[in-house]
Amino acid sequence: MSRNAQNDHLTRLEQTSIHVFREAFANFRSVCMPWSMGKDSNVLIWLARKAFCGKIPFPLLHIDTTYEFPEMYEFREKAKVIHGIDLIVRVNEDAIRRGIGYATHDPVTVTHELKTVPFKAAIDEFKWDALVTGIRRDEDPTRAKERWFSPRSAEGNWDYKDQPPEFWGQFASTAPEGGHVRVQPLLEWTELDIWEYIRRENIPNPTLYFARDGKRFRSLGCHPITHPVDSPASNIDEVIEELKLTKTSERAGRAQDHVGRNSMQELRAKGFM
Amino acid sequence: MNTQSLSQPVSTSLPSVEDHRKMHVVVVGHVDHGKSTFVGRLLNDTDSLPNGKIEQVRKNCAIEGMEFEYAFLLDALIEEQEQNITIDTTRIFFRTKQRAYAIIDAPGHKEFLKNMVTGAASASAALLLIDAKEGVMDQSRRHAFLLSLLGVKQLVVLVNKMDLVDHSESTYQKIVAEYSAFLKTLGLTAVHFIPIAAKHGENVVDRSAKMAWWKGPTVTEALDNFAHEDDLTGLPLRLPVSDIYRFDHRRIIAGRVEAGAIRPGDELIFQPGGRRSTVRTFEDWPGPESRSVVGTGGSASVTLSEQIFVERGQVASHPANQPRVGREFRARIFWLGKEPLVQNKTYRLRLLTQNVDAVIAKIIKVTDASTLESKEAASVPRDSICEVIVRATRNIAYDLHSECPITGRFALEEGGRIHGGGIILDAVSKSEGPSGKVTASERGARAGHPPAVVWFTGLSGSGKSTIAEAVERRLFDAGRNVIRVDGDDLRVSLNRDLGFSAADRAESVRRASAVAGLFAGTGHITLVTLIAPLAADRAKARAALANHTFIEVFVDAPLAVCESRDVKGLYAKARRGEIAEFTGISSPYEAPESPEVHIKTDKTSQEEAVDLVLSAIDKILQGKGEDWEV
Numbered sequence: 050m051s052r053n054a055q056n057d058h059l060t061r062l063e064q065t066s067i068h069v070f071r072e073a074f075a076n077f078r079s080v081c082m083p084w085s086m087g088k089d090s091n092v093l094i095w096l097a098r099k100a101f102c103g104k105i106p107f108p109l110l111h112i113d114t115t116y117e118f119p120e121m122y123e124f125r126e127k128a129k130v131i132h133g134i135d136l137i138v139r140v141n142e143d144a145i146r147r148g149i150g151y152a153t154h155d156p157v158t159v160t161h162e163l164k165t166v167p168f169k170a171a172i173d174e175f176k177w178d179a180l181v182t183g184i185r186r187d188e189d190p191t192r193a194k195e196r197w198f199s200p201r202s203a204e205g206n207w208d209y210k211d212q213p214p215e216f217w218g219q220f221a222s223t224a225p226e227g228g229h230v231r232v233q234p235l236l237e238w239t240e241l242d243i244w245e246y247i248r249r250e251n252i253p254n255p256t257l258y259f260a261r262d263g264k265r266f267r268s269l270g271c272h273p274i275t276h277p278v279d280s281p282a283s284n285i286d287e288v289i290e291e292l293k294l295t296k297t298s299e300r301a302g303r304a305q306d307h308v309g310r311n312s313m314q315e316l317r318a319k320g321f322m
Numbered sequence: 323m324n325t326q327s328l329s330q331p332v333s334t335s336l337p338s339v340e341d342h343r344k345m346h347v348v349v350v351g352h353v354d355h356g357k358s359t360f361v362g363r364l365l366n367d368t369d370s371l372p373n374g375k376i377e378q379v380r381k382n383c384a385i386e387g388m389e390f391e392y393a394f395l396l397d398a399l400i401e402e403q404e405q406n407i408t409i410d411t412t413r414i415f416f417r418t419k420q421r422a423y424a425i426i427d428a429p430g431h432k433e434f435l436k437n438m439v440t441g442a443a444s445a446s447a448a449l450l451l452i453d454a455k456e457g458v459m460d461q462s463r464r465h466a467f468l469l470s471l472l473g474v475k476q477l478v479v480l481v482n483k484m485d486l487v488d489h490s491e492s493t494y495q496k497i498v499a500e501y502s503a504f505l506k507t508l509g510l511t512a513v514h515f516i517p518i519a520a521k522h523g524e525n526v527v528d529r530s531a532k533m534a535w536w537k538g539p540t541v542t543e544a545l546d547n548f549a550h551e552d553d554l555t556g557l558p559l560r561l562p563v564s565d566i567y568r569f570d571h572r573r574i575i576a577g578r579v580e581a582g583a584i585r586p587g588d589e590l591i592f593q594p595g596g597r598r599s600t601v602r603t604f605e606d607w608p609g610p611e612s613r614s615v616v617g618t619g620g621s622a623s624v625t626l627s628e629q630i631f632v633e634r635g636q637v638a639s640h641p642a643n644q645p646r647v648g649r650e651f652r653a654r655i656f657w658l659g660k661e662p663l664v665q666n667k668t669y670r671l672r673l674l675t676q677n678v679d680a681v682i683a684k685i686i687k688v689t690d691a692s693t694l695e696s697k698e699a700a701s702v703p704r705d706s707i708c709e710v711i712v713r714a715t716r717n718i719a720y721d722l723h724s725e726c727p728i729t730g731r732f733a734l735e736e737g738g739r740i741h742g743g744g745i746i747l748d749a750v751s752k753s754e755g756p757s758g759k760v761t762a763s764e765r766g767a768r769a770g771h772p773p774a775v776v777w778f779t780g781l782s783g784s785g786k787s788t789i790a791e792a793v794e795r796r797l798f799d800a801g802r803n804v805i806r807v808d809g810d811d812l813r814v815s816l817n818r819d820l821g822f823s824a825a826d827r828a829e830s831v832r833r834a835s836a837v838a839g840l841f842a843g844t845g846h847i848t849l850v851t852l853i854a855p856l857a858a859d860r861a862k863a864r865a866a867l868a869n870h871t872f873i874e875v876f877v878d879a880p881l882a883v884c885e886s887r888d889v890k891g892l893y894a895k896a897r898r899g900e901i902a903e904f905t906g907i908s909s910p911y912e913a914p915e916s917p918e919v920h921i922k923t924d925k926t927s928q929e930e931a932v933d934l935v936l937s938a939i940d941k942i943l944q945g946k947g948e949d950w951e952v
């Protein structure tokens with residue numbers, strides 16, 4: 050595929066995401082990009098480097114739940130060097146001291162304590178007014194309702210019942226008092242797009258996504274609540290072929306999404322990504 | 323749930339997908355006419371849902387004691403399900419055998435028109451649902467009006483719930499007749515009116531046996547016939563500047579090409595402002611090569627050959643095909659704000675990356691988007707359409723919507739939130755434009771750069787004129803308005819009556835600064851070469867030219883050097899006493915204490931000297947650019 054083929058589907062997605070990045074950087078005082086080290090996050094890093102001609106001009110944030118897969122920590126250190134990342138790492142030490150953990154608590158509580166709480170604390174500490182996230186509309190029906198720029202209140206709440214209009218490339222340009230704006234460059238991408246782009250651009254990723262002993266991870270979260278799926282796909286070509294045929298949803302392996310009637314909506318309204 | 327089998331035999335005969343671009347289709351229409359049900363059914367019948375999705379929604383319905391609705395596949399918010407209503411737009415990706423789609427399910431309730439607009443604005447085609455039993459309603463009409471404003475031209479109408487009217491062809495025909503007449507008044511036509519029963523999947527993917535009279539396409543057939551929007555690459559270049567990056571030694575102009583295409587070597591003009599330069603490189607990462615052309619939709623990272631002042635908001639184009647520059651135009655606006663739009667009130671106008679204050683100078687007429695009745699009014703209620711005169715507080719670059727849709731439309735913002743959008747119909751004629759005296763900044767805008775006075779002082783023979791001439795050549799060749807005012811020329815014309823006494827020298831400096839002021843007033847970079855030996859006189863000149871950027875260049879050569887050059891033989895004459903009060907010999911030269919540029923001609927080559935002066939001019943003009951109002 051020629052680099053000049055402007056009209057191919059992946060290039061279109063890429064160019065739109067770059068535009069979203071640039072508009073965010075031009076509009077907001079202080080930008081940060083949370084980084085989960087997962088595939089979407091790694092595509093975001095790549096797109097940011099393209100948007101800013103090589104070097105990402107803002108910090109990345111890793112909220113370390115302490116339940117990451119060991120391979121992810123290794124990947125973090127490697128990727129930090131490869132991409133020249135200015136990385137901030139935060140852990141909710143207090144919750145850990147209080148004994149919050151998967152062995153004793155339900156996934157919704159642990160996700161809240163170890164992810165959402167330190168995330169909000171970091172926002173308070175650094176006073177970012179824009180956070181770049183890697184969410185996609187195809188992941189979940191509530192994410193399908195998201196905007197490119199999505200304002201969050203000071204408490205981090207998403208007012209999904211009254212979202213600002215967004216059209217003709219004009220986005221919500223100011224954060225609510227004390228709040229911030231979520232910038233979401235990957236909204237239009239699908240899981241398949243992500244993998245095809247990773248293949249095309251050769252973007253570094255953890256190898257947990259590829260099958261070992263007939264199992265692979267399709268989505269990566271905390272290890273106690275993230276389960277591999279049966280799959281023989283041991284390299285990127287096989288993953289792509291598998292996704293073209295699959296009819297199972299991507300987050301099926303994530304336990305916290307499946308508690309109660311609409312736990313994703315509740316989690317997200319309270320500030321979960 | 324831990325392990326699910328994803329392994330299936332890999333088929334080598336996947337349906338070949340010809341067009342990988344997603345076709346964006348919005349589904350609109352009056353509340354409860356069945357939009358979400360239709361989209362849910364479409365996903366179901368094209369086998370696009372993940373395994374177990376329907377069962378999961380059915381189970382949830384049973385738990386909550388609600389009847390199952392296909393709409394719940396889209397209406398995922400608890401509030402939506404409880405009220406059986408869509409609140410915000412959902413975007414779902416799916417594919418037919420032919421191509422990929424993004425289907426945008428918009429809400430029909432009038433409370434959520436802003437969300438409908440958000441969904442429809444990104445679509446290339448629309449499906450508009452009308453309930454066969456209820457018939458054409460308020461939002462059926464309002465949505466069509468908005469589609470026409472948003473530029474969604476391809477439309478298929480779905481006459482839904484045919485099961486509730488016994489699949490009657492005559493009921494269908496009545497709706498077709500009424501609604502096509504309405505569309506016509508908007509200048510819209512529907513490609514098809516397809517009778518369907520979304521809930522039962524009739525004529526959605528599968529043909530309905532109960533409507534054997536229908537010979538037209540099913541919905542999926544009609545979808546596959548929608549065409550992608552025209553590529554705007556054939557239009558003149560429009561590259562709005564999003565930002566200037568100076569992360570390293572490079573100075574990169576970042577922006578997205580909204581129309582046309584750009585290549586290295588292209589000459590660009592940036593409006594408003596009118597500065598010109600040439601595209602040197604594209605700084606594509608990761609390299610090593612960069613693209614040879616960036617077409618419409620592509621993000622460009624441009625370095626320029628000259629370090630001209632550029633800022634966010636300006637639009638780069640080719641000089642032969644520029645956007646309009648002005649501050650007043652007639653526009654058609656759709657207003658979504660809770661508070662009405664008010665005449666004489668100031669809003670933020672956002673057009674591409676430009677963001678300026680703008681007054682609604684006049685509301686010409688307000689149209690009810692459903693009844694199409696128009697009237698005069700001083701304010702525009704929510705969800706209406708109006709025609710207005712917009713007057714921005716400063717010039718903006720734009721096109722008429724009919725010339726280039728992307729650069730001919732804008733959003734209106736108040737309190738950090740977008741409340742409306744509009745398309746530009748025409749420019750308001752000059753006589754209604756800015757009035758009063760022509761200002762220096764207006765002249766500067768035409769010249770493309772602010773004016774300045776560059777004053778070369780130094781002994782006779784120090785090299786003032788030589789350097790100034792070279793500087794003039796370089797500026798002239800770069801397209802700047804530049805002029806030189808030389809002391810020797812003035813001596814034989816304007817200053818013919820003056821001698822070399824201290825008083826005459828003061829008067830000569832005063833006259834030269836007056837002339838320089840006039841030239842600078844016309845927008846020129848004015849190069850003055852005059853010995854002006856006395857600090858006090860030079861200070862007066864600087865003060866007299868306080869309105870302009872003033873750059874003092876001290877051309878510093880030791881007397882002995884000047885005397886040894888003695889190009890005009892003047893030093894010899896002065897030594898012989900033939901010229902009285904000759905600077906350096908029989909009259910003092912007070913060297914400047916802190917000139918903007920200090921050139922030691924005995925140590926600096928002429929080229930270096932010229933570069934020093936040019937870079938000082940550039941730096942000062944650049945720095946000034948920030949608050950330099952055009």
Ligand SMILES: Nc1nc2c(ncn2[C@@H]2O[C@H](COP(=O)(O)OP(=O)(O)OP(=O)(O)O)[C@@H](O)[C@H]2O)c(=O)[nH]1
Pocket residue numbers: 351352353354355356357358359360391393406407408409428429430431482483484485486518519520521522
């Ligand atoms: N009988 C019958 N009922 C239908 C049909 N299509 C939709 N409905 C019903 O109409 C009601 C409203 O459907 P929705 O799909 O929620 O309507 P909507 O247009 O999405 O509504 P909003 O998004 O709130 O504007 C539901 O109870 C559906 O079951 C149909 O073809 N036949």
Ligand SMILES: [Mg+2]
Pocket residue numbers: 357358359393397407408427428429430
């Ligand atoms: Mg609906």
